[in-house]
Amino acid sequence: MASTITKDQVEGVVTDALVKFGTERELITPEVTFESLDIDSLDLFELGQIIEEEFSIELKGSDVKDIATVGDLVHVVAALA
Amino acid sequence: MRREIVITGLGAITPLGIGARTVHDRWSAGVCAIEDGEAVCTDFDATDFLSAKEVRRADRFTQLAITACQEALADAGWAGASPYRPDEIGCILGTGIGGIATIEANHARLVDGAAVSPLAVPLMMGNAGAAALAIRHDLRGPVYGIVSACAAGAHAIGAAARAIDCGEAGAVIAGGAEAALTPLSRAAFSALEAISRCGVSRPFDARRDGFVMGEGAGVLVLEDGEQARRRGARILARLRGYGATCDASHLTAPAPDGGGPFAAMTAAMRDAEVEPDEIDYVNAHGTSTPLNDRAETIAIKRALGPRAAEIPVSSTKSAIGHLLGAAGAVEALATVLALRARVAPPTLGWEVRDPELDLDYVDGSSRPLRTNERPPVALSNSFGFGGHNAVLCLEAA
Numbered sequence: 001m002a003s004t005i006t007k008d009q010v011e012g013v014v015t016d017a018l019v020k021f022g023t024e025r026e027l028i029t030p031e032v033t034f035e036s037l038d039i040d041s042l043d044l045f046e047l048g049q050i051i052e053e054e055f056s057i058e059l060k061g062s063d064v065k066d067i068a069t070v071g072d073l074v075h076v077v078a079a080l081a
Numbered sequence: 082m083r084r085e086i087v088i089t090g091l092g093a094i095t096p097l098g099i100g101a102r103t104v105h106d107r108w109s110a111g112v113c114a115i116e117d118g119e120a121v122c123t124d125f126d127a128t129d130f131l132s133a134k135e136v137r138r139a140d141r142f143t144q145l146a147i148t149a150c151q152e153a154l155a156d157a158g159w160a161g162a163s164p165y166r167p168d169e170i171g172c173i174l175g176t177g178i179g180g181i182a183t184i185e186a187n188h189a190r191l192v193d194g195a196a197v198s199p200l201a202v203p204l205m206m207g208n209a210g211a212a213a214l215a216i217r218h219d220l221r222g223p224v225y226g227i228v229s230a231c232a233a234g235a236h237a238i239g240a241a242a243r244a245i246d247c248g249e250a251g252a253v254i255a256g257g258a259e260a261a262l263t264p265l266s267r268a269a270f271s272a273l274e275a276i277s278r279c280g281v282s283r284p285f286d287a288r289r290d291g292f293v294m295g296e297g298a299g300v301l302v303l304e305d306g307e308q309a310r311r312r313g314a315r316i317l318a319r320l321r322g323y324g325a326t327c328d329a330s331h332l333t334a335p336a337p338d339g340g341g342p343f344a345a346m347t348a349a350m351r352d353a354e355v356e357p358d359e360i361d362y363v364n365a366h367g368t369s370t371p372l373n374d375r376a377e378t379i380a381i382k383r384a385l386g387p388r389a390a391e392i393p394v395s396s397t398k399s400a401i402g403h404l405l406g407a408a409g410a411v412e413a414l415a416t417v418l419a420l421r422a423r424v425a426p427p428t429l430g431w432e433v434r435d436p437e438l439d440l441d442y443v444d445g446s447s448r449p450l451r452t453n454e455r456p457p458v459a460l461s462n463s464f465g466f467g468g469h470n471a472v473l474c475l476e477a478a
Contacts, residue, residue: 022134038134045199053196 005055005081010074017050018043018070030071037070047073055081082352085306086242086320087478090157091414092149092256095297096120096401100152104411105418108400109426109447118280119262120295120402139204139213140180141260145298145407146210147217150254154218157302157314163218164252164312171222171250172214173241174300175233175257177406177465179207179226182263210258210298222250228406230465231366233257234299235409239323239471241303251305256410258298270294273333277369282403283430284367284396285374285442292368295402299410301417316478318417321458322353328468334372335464339380342366345470346384346460353474355458357388361450362425362459364416367396368403377462378438393425393450395443400429409463413473416461420477423450423457 015028023037034044048059057080067073091101096114098107107114114120127136127144130151139147154160163170183204187197203209208226215224223244227237234257241255270276277291309316326348328341335341350357363385366377382389397412404411419426424447431444450457456477463471 020137022132022137042138042199042203049196049199 005078007074007078010077013051013054014047014070014073017047028070030069030074032070033068034070051077057081082242082246082320082322084246086245087304087306087309087316088301088318088320088417089304089309089314089316090153090159090302091317091417092152092156092300093298093411093414094122094125094145094149095404095411096122096295098124101156101299101414102418104401104415105422105426108397108415109422109424111427111429111446112400113429114401115280115282115293118277118293120293121262122297138200140183140209142176142180142258142298143204143210143213145260145296146174146256146258146300147213149256149258149298149300150214153254153300153302159302167219167221169222169251170220171241171244171253172211172220172224173227173237173244173253173255174211174214175227175229175237175406175409176207176210177230177233177259178261178266180205180209181261181266185263185265214254220254229469229471230467231403231405231408232463232465232469232471233406233409234411235413235461235463235471235473236325236469238301238303238320238410238413238473239325242320242323245303245305251308253303254300255303256298256300257407259405259407260296261405262294262296267294275370281430282369282398284365284369284399284428285378285435285438286431287433287435289369289371289374291370292398293402295404297401297404297407297411299407299414301410301414318420318478319476320473321355321476322349322351322474324348324352324472326470328470330468333466335376335468337376339376339383341468341470342377342380342462342464343383345472346380346462349460349472349474355474357385359458360385360388360460361392361452361457362419363392363394364412364419364459364461365394365396366462366464367398367428369398373464375437378440381440389440392441393443393448394440395425395428399431409461409471412463413461413475416459416475420457420459420475423452424448425450
């Protein structure tokens with residue numbers, strides 16, 4: 001089945017969530033690492049929950065264990081959806 | 082205490098406003114912060130003091146603690162750099178309930194079938210305030226929360242003094258925080274008939290009918306006297322003694338003979354090596370419940386003997402209601418400031434004498450403390466459900 005969710009949509013959801021967490025919108029790019037944005041494991045738990053609810057998918061620990069940048073996450077989510 | 086334990090910084094957020102000195106100034110001036118049967122920190126907006134991330138990462142009780150701590154550290158002259166190594170600084174914070182607003186919000190999500198937040202546990206846990214302060218200020222010594230209901234703030238300060246006294250820490254940031262003005266805790270305290278039906282906090286008055294719930298935080302910086310003097314710190318007061326006991330009789334009601342509070346006051350005076358005649362003021366627990374105020378009056382008379390009739394006894398709860406786990410900390414710093422100003426603030430609203438309660442509860446307005454030249458000394462009483470009693474003996478510097 002073809003993916004019904006675009007990378008842009010995922011990027012929008014991730015960016016809005018990060019802004020809600022207190023990150024400045026201008027700092028968020030595909031290349032930037034979560035670490036440099038001061039996004040820690042608790043934020044990532046919550047981000048994962050938001051993505052799961054938004055796109056009705058299930059993110060497993062193994063799906064996200066190697067994610068370092070915003071772009072990595074968008075790529076993984078877009079592939080799952 | 083074997084060592085001299087000094088207090089060098091104070092911080093508070095209370096229903097009377099922002100700042101430790103605000104508590105003293107407004108209470109002494111006769112201002113009561115209770116409205117519609119509750120005492121809310123209406124001047125406190127967490128976003129004025131904390132980043133968006135910090136606000137999200139903290140239940141309101143922790144937000145109050147972080148902000149009060151910020152003031153206390155600045156007051157102690159620590160705002161730039163800490164004068165101690167991180168592992169020499171502890172942090173002990175009391176709370177009665179912890180993050181109950183977080184519990185209620187997440188329970189509602191659970192009932193609705195929505196996902197519970199991954200932040201639920203780190204926000205609700207009773208030690209969240211101590212942990213948040215440790216992370217923010219790099220405090221790596223003994224750091225933990227204290228849970229003893231409405232005595233928690235005083236127990237935290239007592240435990241902090243002990244940690245310094247035994248050499249476990251050079252300085253400890255100590256106090257209490259509470260933000261329990263939520264539907265569940267209102268209903269739960271009401272079910273116990275502990276809350277005033279008329280919505281008035283008038284400790285020791287014949288018409289008292291229960292306490293008024295409040296929220297807030299109080300934080301004090303305690304240091305080893307020798308090290309504080311070496312760094313040229315301004316010393317506000319000394320914590321001369323600490324006494325902690327338990328009634329061991331009933332989960333909520335105080336023992337009618339005041340035995341536990343009597344023993345705690347006696348222990349605090351023994352620890353301070355002061356005699357009843359040297360006590361100039363008692364900042365009472367004074368909740369405005371029929372049972373507490375009667376038992377506490379008996380306990381004060383047993384502990385101080387004839388001296389009890391000669392000195393002022395007043396309750397901060399007449400101005401800010403009952404801050405539960407924060408009460409002991411806010412009242413300790415209110416006591417410090419009263420001693421420094423040489424005044425006994427009033428028990429606001431006290432008008433009708435209960436024939437059984439015959440001490441001088443400072444009706445009307447603030448009264449000068451008579452101290453015969455030496456620095457004045459006071460007891461600050463805090464008692465909690467569970468029969469917990471914690472008493473601090475404080476002396477103005």
